[in-house]
Amino acid sequence: MRIYYGFTGPASERFPFRLDGPLKTGKALPYSVFTRKQKDRFDFDGESGNTVYFCLYYENSKGEAGPFGPVLSAVIP
Numbered sequence: 110m111r112i113y114y115g116f117t118g119p120a121s122e123r124f125p126f127r128l129d130g131p132l133k134t135g136k137a138l139p140y141s142v143f144t145r146k147q148k149d150r151f152d153f154d155g156e157s158g159n160t161v162y163f164c165l166y167y168e169n170s171k172g173e174a175g176p177f178g179p180v181l182s183a184v185i186p
Contacts (some may be wrong), residue, residue, distance in 0.1 A: 110162060113140050113165075114163050116159050126139040160185070164179070
């Protein structure tokens with residue numbers, strides 16, 4: 110599975126690309142990570158108060174992919 114994500118708020122050195130507002134599709138999310146784990150932990154140190162958006166995208170080992178899932182959002186504590 111590939112996890113796409115992106116943030117609102119001011120740009121930082123670690124995450125220079127930001128979103129303008131809510132999204133309707135995961136294609137606009139600037140960052141992604143591929144994982145085979147059932148659980149994955151993200152560390153967004155320094156991003157407190159910003160909104161993060163996630164979207165899952167299923168891929169197999171050959172790079173073949175399914176459709177994007179729904180976009181989910183959360184405020185980083």
